[in-house]
Amino acid sequence: xxxxxxxxxxxxxxxxxxxxxxxxxxxxxxxxxxxxxxxxxxxxxxxxxxxxxxxxxxxxxxxxxxxxxxxxxxxxxxxxxxxxxxxxxxxxxxxxxxxxxxxxxxxxxxxxxxxxxxxxxxxxxxxxxxxxxxxxxxxxxxxxxxxxxxxxxxxxxxxxxxxxxxxxxxxxxxxxxxxxxxxxxxxxxxxxxxxxxxxxxxxxxxxxxxxxxxxxxxxxxxxxxxxxxxxxxxxxxxxxxxxxxxxxxxxxxxxxxxxxxxxxxxxxxxxxxxxxxxxxxxx
Amino acid sequence: xxxxxxxxxxxxxxxxxxxxxxxxxxxxxxxxxxxxxxxxxxxxxxxxxxxxxxxxxxxxxxxxxxxxxxxxxxxxxxxxxxxxxxxxxxxxxxxxxxxxxxxxxxxxxxxxxxxxxxxxxxxxxxxxxxxxxxxxxxxxxxxxxxxxxxxxxxxxxxxxxxxxxxxxxxxxxxxxxxxxxxxxxxxxxxxxxxxxxxxxxxxxxxxxxxxxxxxxxxxxxxxxxxxxxxxxxxxxxxxxxxxxxxxxxxxxxxxxxxxxxxxxxxxxxxxxxxxxxxxxxxxxxxxxxxxxxxxxxxxxxxxxx
Numbered sequence: 390x391x392x393x394x395x396x397x398x399x400x401x402x403x404x405x406x407x408x409x410x411x412x413x414x415x416x417x418x419x420x421x422x423x424x425x426x427x428x429x430x431x432x433x434x435x436x437x438x439x440x441x442x443x444x445x446x447x448x449x450x451x452x453x454x455x456x457x458x459x460x461x462x463x464x465x466x467x468x469x470x471x472x473x474x475x476x477x478x479x480x481x482x483x484x485x486x487x488x489x490x491x492x493x494x495x496x497x498x499x500x501x502x503x504x505x506x507x508x509x510x511x512x513x514x515x516x517x518x519x520x521x522x523x524x525x526x527x528x529x530x531x532x533x534x535x536x537x538x539x540x541x542x543x544x545x546x547x548x549x550x551x552x553x554x555x556x557x558x559x560x561x562x563x564x565x566x567x568x569x570x571x572x573x574x575x576x577x578x579x580x581x582x583x584x585x586x587x588x589x590x591x592x593x594x595x596x597x598x599x600x601x602x603x604x605x606x607x608x609x610x611x612x613x614x615x616x617x618x619x620x621x622x623x624x625x626x627x628x629x630x631x632x633x634x635x636x637x638x639x640x641x642x643x644x645x646x647x648x649x650x651x652x653x654x655x656x657x658x659x660x661x662x663x664x665x666x667x668x669x670x671x672x
Numbered sequence: 673x674x675x676x677x678x679x680x681x682x683x684x685x686x687x688x689x690x691x692x693x694x695x696x697x698x699x700x701x702x703x704x705x706x707x708x709x710x711x712x713x714x715x716x717x718x719x720x721x722x723x724x725x726x727x728x729x730x731x732x733x734x735x736x737x738x739x740x741x742x743x744x745x746x747x748x749x750x751x752x753x754x755x756x757x758x759x760x761x762x763x764x765x766x767x768x769x770x771x772x773x774x775x776x777x778x779x780x781x782x783x784x785x786x787x788x789x790x791x792x793x794x795x796x797x798x799x800x801x802x803x804x805x806x807x808x809x810x811x812x813x814x815x816x817x818x819x820x821x822x823x824x825x826x827x828x829x830x831x832x833x834x835x836x837x838x839x840x841x842x843x844x845x846x847x848x849x850x851x852x853x854x855x856x857x858x859x860x861x862x863x864x865x866x867x868x869x870x871x872x873x874x875x876x877x878x879x880x881x882x883x884x885x886x887x888x889x890x891x892x893x894x895x896x897x898x899x900x901x902x903x904x905x906x907x908x909x910x911x912x913x914x915x916x917x918x919x920x921x922x923x924x925x926x927x928x929x930x931x932x933x934x935x936x937x938x939x940x941x942x943x944x945x946x947x948x949x950x951x952x953x954x955x956x957x958x959x960x961x962x963x964x965x966x967x968x969x970x971x972x973x974x975x976x977x
Contacts (some may be wrong), residue, residue: 479715510948517914521913525935585774599798600726605803606802607800611913615707623802630806630809633806636816637810637814637815640807641807641810644806647800648799651798652795655797
């Protein structure tokens with residue numbers, strides 16, 4: 390966070406803050422690496438390519454794991470998995486969350502109260518815990534269930550935010566005017582509500598993306614995520630912890646990749662907020 | 673609370689696989705399976721199961737584990753002797769770490785170390801709990817050999833020093849993660865105080881900077897921080913799952929995890945029920961403390977915060 394942005398910057402030209410540029414660069418790097426692994430990787434991610442638990446070298450930039458697989462390749466593939474889970478989970482969270490949030494905002498008082506109370510309880514549970522339960526409720530851990538579980542778990546947060554934002558818009562005089570002039574509720578959503586709430590929603594979804602990446606890593610660390618041979622960062626770290634006495638570097642490298650992506654997403658969201666809301670005063 | 677119980681119940685019933693499977697061996701015939709289903713009550717319709725469940729909750733009977741046959745309430749009590757001290761000590765250390773650092777980051781925001789604190793705390797919120805745990809293990813257990821990497825003495829707290837020695841790294845892990853986000857809230861609460869009119873007035877009336885901050889700032893800045901503290905404490909209680917797995921501690925979280933893996937409904941339900949109860953209690957306590965600190969919240973209109 391920079392302290393320099395003056396309170397009275399002209400609203401016409403959204404400023405790209407350093408945070409935004411750094412964030413976008415970090416995220417972009419991960420996206421590029423993830424896309425590259427679709428066509429090419431230094432080694433076959435499942436092949437034994439060298440000695441077991443070898444330290445970093447020119448041939449193996451991040452060393453090898455306990456089966457002799459190239460860790461740098463696995464980390465690269467991990468970026469693809471993290472991004473896929475993040476995109477999928479955020480898409481699910483946005484779809485479910487925005488729908489429920491809008492319904493609650495439009496619903497009668499009683500329905501809204503029940504929905505709001507349920508959301509409050511769901512939010513009291515950490516996303517990870519809910520995702521754990523949902524993974525447990527499905528037949529077995531896979532990439533799909535991880536995406537679904539994290540998406541559903543995060544949707545309560547999106548729903549609550551949507552509900553609050555939508556209610557604020559619905560209290561405006563121009564909504565009454567639209568109603569009087571005969572606009573249906575779908576029309577009101579499309580013309581008035583969504584355009585007004587999306588800037589805040591997008592910022593929140595970017596933050597949810599980062600949380601989803603952490604949640605996915607945690608799930609696979611706990612053995613509830615994508616099963617091997619999917620090289621999720623969480624599983625890499627879990628395997629590396631078992632051999633931390635002989636190959637400590639393996640417990641560090643995947644974490645750096647993970648943290649750099651999440652920081653990138655957080656900074657990106659920060660920057661997005663400034664672009665989306667030029668009136669927001671920064672500290 | 674009732675809604676919480678209902679949500680938990682329904683979520684758990686969605687788990688596929690009959691819990692009776694845990695009781696019978698692989699080659700059991702239909703009759704044995706039927707008997708097992710009767711024993712765990714999964715032959716009843718779902719509404720009857722729910723009524724029974726509520727009745728048991730009312731009498732604080734959390735049932736017995738399908739897997740081990742031990743009373744769930746007793747098992748939770750045993751597990752809490754690990755999780756509660758872990759959470760409490762981590763919570764206190766996080767506050768001791770975050771309060772001074774957060775205030776410093778706000779007051780000295782123009783100095784390099786003020787900025788550094790902000791940046792580090794920003795980094796901290798992006799780091800998953802388990803990676804901090806692994807890094808601490810790498811540094812303190814593998815390299816320096818100061819603390820054990822995992823486990824908990826089987827004798828429990830009979831040897832308090834040994835138990836505490838085992839808990840140092842887990843406590844540090846939670847405290848670091850917690851204080852990263854706490855510092856941000858303390859910092860922004862302090863910034864609000866610094867920018868406030870009442871502080872300027874106090875300064876104009878001749879109070880020194882530090883004096884004005886201590887006399888007027890702490891009480892005002894504390895209110896939002898306390899509600900964040902409540903949320904953080906609650907999520908730490910529930911989030912102990914990961915840390916307990918990193919350090920193989922026999923706490924509430926590992927009970928939940930193994931319960932999920934073994935489809936042991938009573939254990940999972942019991943853990944979730946007790947932790948929900950604790951979360952609600954923490955929220956209630958945070959509300960109460962806020963009212964003690966801020967008289968404005970005590971009025972009839974301030975009741976709904």
